[in-house]
Amino acid sequence: MSNNVSEDNSDMIISDSDSNSQESIEDLNWIQTFLEKPGNQIFVEIPLQYLTDRFNLVGLNKYCSEKMSTMLKLITDDIDFLRDEYSSMSSIERRMLNQECAKLYGLIHARYILTYQGQYDMMTLYSENIFGKCPRTACTGTALLPVGLYDVPDQDSFKLYCPCCEDVYRPASITQGMELYSGFNGSALCDYKRYQQAFDYPVENHLTLRDSELPLGKNLDSEGDDLNIINQVLKFNINIDGSYFGTTFPHFFLMQYPNILSTKEKPKERFIPTIYNFDLHYNSQILRYQELKRQQLEDKLSKEYDPKLIKTKSKKIFTSKAKMYT
Amino acid sequence: MDSSELEYQNNSSDFFAPNEYSNFNASTPGSIQESEDNKNFYANLTYLLQEEQINLINNEDLPNFLVSKIESLPKKNASSIKSLVQEIGINKIQSAIYHKRHWRLMNTNLMKLIEEKREFKYLCKIPKSYIADEFNLTGLNQQIQNFSTLHKLLLGNYHLSNFSNKSLKKLSGLNSSTLKRKRINQQAMDNDDDSDSDSDHEYDDAEPEIKLYHLEMILHRAFTAYGAIHARYVITKDGLDQIAEKYDSKTYGPCPRYYCSEVQLLPCGVDDFPNHHICKLYCPSCLDLYEISPNLMPILDGSFFGRSFIGIFLNAFTELDKYVAKKKMGIISESLRQKENVLKANKNQFIAYDDVMFSKPGLKHTLQNFQYEPKVFGFRINQNSEVGPKMKWLRHWPVSDVQKREFELCEKGIPDINQAEEEIKNKKNDDDNIDIVEHDAL
Secondary structure, three states: OHHHHHHHHHHHHOOOOOHHHHHHOOOOOHHHHHHHOOOHHHOOOOOHHHHHOHHHHOOOHHHOOOOHHHHHHHHOOOHHHHHHHHHHOOHHHHHHHHHHHHHHHHHHHHHHOOOHHHHHHHHHHHHOOOOOEOOEOOOOOOEOEEEOOOOOOOOOEOEEEEOOOOEEEOHHHOOOOHHHHHHOEOOOOOHHHHHHHHOOOOHHHHHHHHHHHOOOOOOHHHHHOHHHEOOOOOOOOOOOEHHHOOOOHHHHHHHHOOHHHHOOOEOOOOEOOEEOOEEOHHHHHHHHHHHHHHHHHHHHHHHHOOOOOOHHHHOOOEOOOOOOEO | OOHHHHHHHHHOOOOOOOOOOOOOOOOOOOOOOOOHHHHHHHHHHHHHHHOOHHHOOOOOOOOHHHHHHHHHOOOOOHHHHHHHHHHHOHHHHHHHHHHHHHHHHHHOOHHHHHHHOHHHHHOOOOOHHHHHOHHHHOOHHHHOOOHHHHHHHHHOOOOHHHOOHHHHHHHHOOOHHHHHHHHHHHHHHHOOOOOHHHHHHHHHHOOOOOOHHHHHHHHHHHHHHHHHHHHHHOOOHHHHHHHHHHHHOOOOOEOOEHHHOOOEOEEEOOOOOOOOOEOEEEEOOOOEEEOOOOOOOOOOEHHHOOOOHHHHHHHHOOOHHHHHHHHHHHHHHHHHHHHHHHHHHOOOOOOOOOHHHHOOOOHHHHHHOOOOOOEEOOEEOOOOOOOOOOOHHHHOOOOOHHHHHHHHHOOOOOOOHHHHHHHHHHHHHHHHHHHHHHHHHO
């Protein structure tokens, strides 16, 4: 999509330039190169129509040190600009310009996400579990959403919001995409894989089963070598600013797609630390207090419940079973 | 894996994380054909040498000629390694690694091999005297098969080479009996003959071959036996001290929740039996359980710590509460400072409405229960809406007087809501009377 669009646009904007000259200049697609950088998969591609519309850029001037017009020229791959000014710049200047452009792209991104098309684009990323899954055990791996704590840049990095437990997590300790966990190996004999499959059924059965199921000419011996170490689970880029997503995005997104919430009931199970099956006094008392608060909330919501206002509210909010890890 | 991915990996130096890695299931060293598996192996090797992850492998496991050649290279580039591997041949390297590992497993102390495992970083080092004392091992005989021999191996009295092949196969637990039964069943299903007894005799007479996976399985079983002893050792005073040291050095990683401000986590087992649950992590500030991310930490079994470890640890080290409270106040003051900075820069700046900034008389109340508030364009969401906040009770602490009374009521069980309200009202009246009496006296 990107290549065609940029060429078409350049044709429209620059009527003087010939088709031959276009080919001679290196076709630098700025947005594509930006999105392909490691850690930038969490961004969405903004269409050029949205970028070039000045109405969408109101008020972003004060956050950027460079001129808005030059930055937009770079982002939209203006060929005249690339040929004349950009080629005459020094490498340091280029780097500075690129950094500022990335910042501008992020700030526009925060606005684009709230449009209908932008939310649809984010939905495609969300369905691929690109933002990771909740580390809390009770949430059982609900997919997360990106949040900023501030709408102003240069304050704090982006965070991840769990729609199930409604809390905010640091991206540094969350891996991007839990499905990849099965894809990497530990030290000798694929430790991790073995363990993970072991918890479904005993290890020994697993090995014997596999030995019988293996095709001819293959053995488990080959898993014994230590060269299998590849701990490649994608990490988030922690330096991405929170304002590139904004404070309102996840809640607005959930309003747009309420099915995400309605399909999943909120768990109320807690973990009580014990000593030989006896609960710790203080901890269990606090958990009981929090349980009381939950009951009060449920009571209050049921009293205020008005079926005329919201049709889908008749469903239960919390899971019915009060299961605890004991 | 596609060939295009391979090229991409080799060319780019900044590249650190390809999307997927299919497992390396190469064929045996004897019978290698040029296939995708070989490509995988090749890619893995180049990746390892690029990133200098060789430290993760035990250098002793690599064959000597490879190590010396790699060290002699000017730069650990992909291209130079490419040529090197082509020179030697993949078959040769694979077979060499296989034989080296085999030899090593047979001839070294098992305890040493266990300590070299990556998981061992997160476990206590049990002294030999504790393992040798049989008082500590009562009942483990019934839990674990062949525990007495594994116990001897852990103590370092024997190497694996001292055992016969038959006993090694028994130790590994990969007896052919299960396999054999399956085959027999299949045969019986195919043709209804009485050939079962013949096949049995044939199998027993043949000398069993010991392959690498048998030895690795023995290592794994020894590791589980070590874990079973570990679950008992952790509860002792020395074990608790060792874990406390690890807690200070942040080996178990910080809490992923933002408002816990990187309080360190504690390992925690949900079950006492092995192979039921992976080890979880407990956060002392939000009192919640979290999953291990294998990115930061390899997988551990939950039974290595057991259920009651966490409670004993929290009881033994009561200083932890102060530390957690200090950390909590730290992040609150930080966020306040950041908001002030934003206001200083631009007074007309649009800032999301927040309790902390504007409700200064009730500061204490809000500070203690500092948590995330969902907002749309700076406005809080109503609780009655679908998106509205419904999980605030999860991180709620008793702060005001009424809440503290409610907390006292919860001492022996969860009271009814109406009952709690009535009792609180009654108590309020009593308190008011008491106050008046005191004033009169003054």
